[in-house]
Amino acid sequence: MARRRKPDLIGGFFKIAGGMAKSIARAEKQRQQEFKRRYAETLRNERETLRRIKQAEMAERRADRERAKAMRDYEKEQRRMEREQEKAEKLWAKQQAQEQLEAEIEEIESENEEWTTVHQSIGSFATLDEINTTLNKCDFEQQNNDVANGMFDKPYPNNNSAVAQAEEEASTMFDVDNAEKDFLNVQTSYNKMSFTLEEPTENSVREILMDEAKHQIHSLLPWKQKRLRKEYVDVYLQPRYYEMHDEWGNLKNEYEQFKSKLYTETETKRAEYEKIKQDKANFIANRSNELQNQWVKEWEEERNTYYNNLRDNLQGMISGNKDYVITAVDSIFPNDDLPMEYFVDIAYDETTGKILVDLDLPEIEDIPQQKIAITSSGKKTIKQKGQTDLRCDYANCVYGLAMYVAYNIFNVSLKIQEIEVSAYTQRIGENSALATDQYIFLVDFPREIFSQIDFQKHTSIEIMNVFKHHYNMTKTYDMKEINLSSAYSKMETFTPADYNDFI
Secondary structure (H helix, E strand, C coil): CCCCCCCCHHHHHHHHHHHHHHHHHHHHHHHHHHHHHHHHHHHHHHHHHHHHHHHHHHHHHHHHHHHHHHHHHHHHHHHHHHHHHHHHHHHHHHHHHHHHHHHHHHHHHHHHHHHHCHHHHCCCCCCHHHHHHHHHHHHHHHHCCCCCCCCCCCCCCCHHHHHHHHHHHHHHHCCHHHHHHHHHHHHHHHHHCCCCCCCCCHHHHHHHHHHHHHHHCCCCCHHHHHHHHHHHHHHHHHHHHHHHHHHHHHHHHHHHHHHHHHHHHHHHHHHHHHHHHHHHHHHHHHHHHHHHHHHHHHHHHHHHHHHHHHHHHHHHHHHCCHHHHHHHHHHHCCCCCCCCCCEEEEEEECCCCEEEEEEECCCHHHCCCEEEEECCCCCEEEEECCHHHHHHHHHHHHHHHHHHHHHHHHCCCCCCCEEEEEEEEEEECCCCCCEEEEEEEEEEEEHHHHCCCCCCCCCHHHHHCCCCEEEEECCCCCEECCCHHHHHHHHHCCCCCCHHHHC
């Protein structure tokens, strides 16, 4: 028998120990490698974190710079807008000031023109042919009510207006709407009425009794139950039928009576509505005719009055009757056509056709105190008038006013051949605190010459030289008081300029 080999325990121990050492060494190496890997990864992460922090810091600094730049741009834009706004406000204020200045200039120019060019409102003179033509037209139009565009410009009364007023009056007197509403309400109720209850028959009553028997009669024996129910129906059929038929008849009679009553009420409301509607229509027709006739009568009276007065005035313009002339002149002056205050008194010599005018002039203080001057740059500016300018404007004003008054008086009548104007104003005397009347010019206007002058081409001061006049006016247009008692003789010695230059 072979001998078993004794195990080598020491060799096995070392072998196992060597294997363990190798495993430990290998594990340590792996641990170190893992540590190195993790350490390297940690370094990478830290570097990445640091890089990101630096990037964030750089982005924040860049954002700060962008915000700062945006703020500077915003503030710069705000300052630019403020400058633009300030510039626009200054421009607007300048424009407003310029517009206000232009408005003031226009008002001053207009006011000065109104005061100094009164004579330029003088137009043409009425002629005998024109007056006769108007008289013929007046006669024709007065005889024909349907003349279109006549001198009497009030329109012929319109029947539509009369109807409209009559309808308005009728609406407060006749309540047609409520009458119609009442009628329609009753008519609607009548039309909706209907008797829908059917007339009872023996069969319908039998069915009702059969239904009652089913609910009231019960028996364990079917044949008995059927018999009892039949007996119930047979016993009560006739009495119940007559009872129900009588009740139905009563209800139908009540319905017929109520319907007849409602029909009567409907017809009554209809008649009331038709009557009030017809009454209203009759009232409107009669009232509109009454109004139309009344208005036509008033229109005809007013129209006849107008043409009669017009005819009287036209005939007065031809005849030159003294009462007519004085009344007409008094009705003309003063008027609202001129901005100044003045008063006119006249004396009329019918035989010679001459009118003496006492003209109360406006005061020099009433003349506009400002004028428009042109600067060296060509712009208009407002300046206070000097005394010479004021006196010149005043002279043009009062001379023009005298011509304007004479023109209107000449047009009162063809018989007026000459107008002599003595003009005065109120001034404070040298040794007095009270204002007294002082005459400052006297002028004579013959119709023949006056009617040929072109008042649009010259100033009133220039035109005055065409007529005999007397005034004491200095080279600076200071109009001094004249002695009226000697003024007439001085006026007669005045040699007028050739009026042909002013035609």
